[in-house]
Amino acid sequence: MLGTFGTYLPRPQAPDAAARLLLDKAADLAALAVERHQSRRTLRLLERSVEGSINGVVIADASRPDVPIIYVNPAFVRMTGYAKEEVLGRNCRFLQGAETDPAAAASIRQQLARGEEVHVTLLNYRKDGTPFWNDLYVAPVRDAQGSITHYVGMQNDVSAQKTYESRLAHHASHDALTGLANRSLFEDRLEHDVALAIRRQERLAVLFVDLDDFKPINDTLGHAVGDDVLREVARRLQASVRPGDTLARMGGDEFVLLMTDIIREEQVLTLVERLMLEIARPYLIDGHELYLTCSIGIALSDPAMTEPRELIQQADMAMYKAKQQGRNAYHWHTGEITEQLGERVRLRNDLQEAIVSGRMELHYQPLIAGDGTLAGVEALLRWPHPERGYVSPEVFIPLAESTGQIMPLSRWVLERACADMVALGQQGVGRVKVSVNLSPLQFHRPSFLANLRQVLQQTGLPAEQLELELTEGILMDNTESAIDILHALRGMHIDVSIDDFGTGYSSLSYLRHLPISKVKIDRSFIHEVTTNPHDAAIVQGMISMAGHLGLRVVAEGVETEAQQRQLEAWGCDLFQGYLLAKPMPLEALSRFIIARGGVA
Template identity: 40%
Template structure:
C-alpha cells in the first residue's frame, strides 16, 4: 500500500499532533467555560444580593411600592445577558417582573423554579442550562420576599468559545505546522539511513553483486543493522567465492568425465560409448532417408604376443601409434574409434559402395606395412578388417556390429593383412560355429570324440611314431574335422578341455600300441597357444602320466611356431619342464610364421616339422625346394630331428630322403586311422611300386 515506511509514520505523526492539539484545545475551552461560568455565577449572585438589599427597605415599609421596585429593576437593563428578574412575596406571588435585554430577545418561561431554590441558600444555580440567582429579601430573620434573576449562560459561553477559538486558532495552527515540520524533519533524519539501507539491499537483489558495502555515520539500530548486513555480505561473498571455485572444479570434472565417458584416455579417439550412441542416431537417420552406412571393424594381428613379451607399456605405445596412423590417412568426416583392447572401428562418411570400402580397407592395411619402431625394435603389426553395411543388418546396431565381427574373423581365417565384406552366408557359418562351440562340453560327456593316428616313418621305412589327431562324430553335422572345431574351441575357451581329453585318450591307447609295435616310438599330441598360457597344464599332464602309468619318453608334444613365439616366456619354461620329464618337443609348421634364427638358439625343442605347403610344391616350385633344403640343413646344424608332413607322392619322399630328412608322414604311407586299424600297419614300410600303390589306395 505504501512504498515507504516514511508515509505511514508521517501520517501517524500528523494525526497524533492533530489529536493532541484538538484535545488540548478542547480541555482549554472546557476549562475556560467552567471558569467563565463560575465568574458569571459569582457576579450574578453578587448582583442579586445587592439588588435584594436595595429592595429590602421598600419591602419593609409594609406597602408594595411597585414603582420604586420597578425603578430598581430597570437598572438591570444594562446587563445584556439577563433574561428576567422577578420579586416574590413570602407567598411566592410575583410582585414584579422585569425582562432583561436577553429576555426581550429570546423570551422567558412563564414560571420559574422558585420552589426548587427558595429553600436553598442564596446564590446562583445552573438549572436546565440556565443560570438562576436567588436572594432572600430579609432582615433580622424576617423574610419579606424573594428576588430571582435568570441569566442567559449559553449565549455568552458560545461567544466566549468563539472568541477563544478566534484568538487561539492562529497560534494553534502555527504550533501545529511547526510541530509537524519538526517531527517530519526528525523523522526524515532518522529514517533516511533506513531508506538508504532498503535501497542498498534492493540494489543487491537486482544486481546480484555482493561486493558493495553499506556506509553510514549515524549510530543506533540502523548502524548496527547495516553493520550486520555488511557482515552477512562478507559471508555471502566468501561462500560465493568458494562456490565459484567449486563450480569451476565441478565444470572441469564434468568436462573430464565427459571426455573420459566419450573418449579413450590412451589414444584420444572416441570410445565405444560415444561411437555407439552416434551410430544409433545415424542408423535411425539413414533408415528414414533410405541411405546406407558402413562399418569397418579391425583388430591387430600379433598384438597380444608383443604385449605379453615386451610389456603393456610397449603395447600402449603401439596403440597410440595405430590411432595416429589410421587417423592421418582417413578423409574428413570419417570416424575412427577404439572399442577396447586392440579393437577399432571406422565409420566412413562418404560413398559406401563395395569398391570404395575395399579401397579404404586397402589403405588401412597398407598403413601397417611399415614396422613400428620402439626402443630399437622394429615391430610388425598387421590388421584383419571386417566390413559390414547397415542395410544388411536391417539398421540394427547390434546386428551391424555382429556382422562386422563375423567378417573380421573371416579375414583372420584367410590370413593376416586381409579384409572381408560381410555376406549373409557368414551368418549361417557363424550359427554352425556357435552350435559347435556349444556342443563341445556335451560331446566330451557323450564320448563323441575319437583319436585317429597317422604314422611317422624313418628314412629306412621303419615306423617311429604317430601323430594323434582328433575326430568328432557330431550327431547333427556328422564328421567334424579338427581344422574346424579346434579354432572354435580356442575362441570359446574350451580348447584346454579338448587337450586334456586328447592327452588322456592317447595315454589310454598307448599300451595297445606298445603291444603291437615293439620298436621304440612316440605318440605326438598337439598343444595350442591357449594351452601354453594355462597355468595348470604341466601339472595336468604329470597327473595323467601318473594315473595311466605312462613313460614320458613315448610322448611327444607338438606346437606351432607362431603359438610358441607368441607365448615365448611361458612356452619356453613349460617345454623345458616337459623335456626334463622325458617328453620330446616338436615345432610344427616351421617356416610359415615369423621365424627367427635367434629364437632357435633359445627354445627347447627336439624336432622341426616342415609344413605341408612346402612339401606340396616341391615338384613345381624352386623356391619351395630351396626353403625345404634350408630348413633341413638348419635342423642338422642345430642337431635337431627334421620331419616333413603331407607326403603324398614318391618323388616328394625321394627328394626329402636325398636331402637328409629324418622322418616323414603323409598319405603316401597312411591316412590317419582309428586305433583298431592302426594295428594292421606294418612295422616297416617298403617302397616298391606295388606297395606304394596299395598304401595310397587305403
C-alpha cells in the same frame, strides 16, 4: 474461552434485561480486543518465520492487472540478487530468460488459470544474468467467497542438484576417459538416425575404427601413457568428422563413427583416408614419440534393415577383415563376410558342444622305419560332426586356437593319448611311443610342465613313451623361455620333434643348439620330391644336414612307393603317410600292430 468479564450492580439483585444486554456487548468487545491481540501475535510469528525462511517466498496480487508482486522475503532477495524495491509491482516472469523452458512457463499459466496449485522446476536468471534452477511451488489464496485474491509462491535454488544430475547423466552416456559418446548413447542415436534415413530414403554409414598394436604401449609404457594416447586419438578423430556425425568410444582402443546423409560412397572413403592419416601422425606423449595405425571396417545402411545395431556388428566384422589384410587398411562389409562369420559362430558352438559332451575322437597314424617295423604313432584329433561328418582339422584347429578352445582340447588329447598307450601295454600289444602335437598356447602356459607331469602320473605312462611335436613358430616366440622348457623336457626324458619343418623361419644351424631329437619334413616338400628338382634338392639337403647334426628325420605325407624309395636312398629314417598306414582308432591300431608282429 478467551476469559471472563464482570460488572458491579448498585444493589444486590439479578441484572435486568438492559443490564444483561450491556453485559453481552461489553463481553463481545473485550473478546474482540483479546482476539485481535492474539492475531497480531500470530501474524508477527508468521512474518518472522517467512522472513527467516531459507526458501524464497513471493506473494502476488491476483486482483490487479498483470498480477504484480506485493511481497518478497529476504531469501528471495539473496537468491535473485534483486532488491525488494526492484521487484515489487512487477510480474514474476521477469526472472525468465532465453533458456527458460517455454513449456514449463506455459504450464504455470495454465494451472493457475484453472485455480490449481503448481509445482515446476524451471531455469530462471539472477540480476547479474547468471542462471539458476528454481524449484517453484505456487498456491492460490481464496477469500470467504472462494475467489482467488493472491498467489503465494515458494522457490528453492536446486542448481547444485541439477548440476549433479546433469553430471550423472553425462557419465551415463559418455566415455569417462575421452568425453566421447559411449556405446549406449551411440546406439540411441543410431536407432534414431536409421529410422530417419529410411523415411527420407537416405543412407548412412558406420565406421568401426580399431587401433593396430595398441596393447604393447600399455604393456611397456604403462596405462597412463596409453590413456593419453587414447585421448589424443579421440581428439584427432573428433576434429576430422563433420559436426552432425556421432563419434563414440566403444571401449579399449575401439572407436565407432556414425555418418549421416551419405549420397556417394566416395564421401565415406574420403573421411576414412583422412582418419587413417590423422591416426598415423606421430604422438609425443610424456617424452615418448609413438606411432600408430588403425584398421577400419565400413558398413552402409540398407532400407530393409530392421535392427540398426546390425550396422555396428557389420562394421566390426569388416574391421577384422581389414586386420587380416595386414592392418593399416579399411574394408567394406559384404554379405559374404556375414555368412563366413555366421558359419564361424555356428562351428564354434558346435565344437564347444562336442568338447563338453565328449564327442571328439583320437586316431593314430603309425611311423614306419626303413625296415618296415613300427617306430611309434602320432596322435591326431578328429571331430565327427553329427551333420557335417568329419570336420577337417585344418578348419577346427585354427578356430580352436583363436577362441581358446584349444586349451581343453589339448589337455584332453594329452590325457587320452597317454591313457591309450598304457591300455595297449596292458593288452600285451607292446610299448608304443606316441607323439602329441602341442599348441603355442599350451606350450607357453606357466603351468605347462606341471600339467604334463600330472598327466604322466595320473595315467602311469613312462615319460620315455611320450614325444611332443612343436612347430618352428613356437620356438621362435619367446626363444629363451622356449629353450628352458625344452631342457626341462629333456630332463624328464621326453623327446621333442619339430613338426612341419621347412615351412617356418628356423634353420638347421639354429636347431643344432636345441635339445630335440627329430625333425619332420612337411608334406608340401614330399609331394613332388620325385618330379620337382627344387623340392628334391631341398629335401635331400635337409636329410643330409639333420644326419650330421644327429637328428632323426621323419618324412610326412608319403603316398607312393617311388617317394619312399627316393627318401630311403637319401637316408631318411622314418616314414609317415597313406602309403604305409592311414590314421586309425585305437582298436584298429591294436590289430595293425599285432598283424605286423609288434613294436620295433
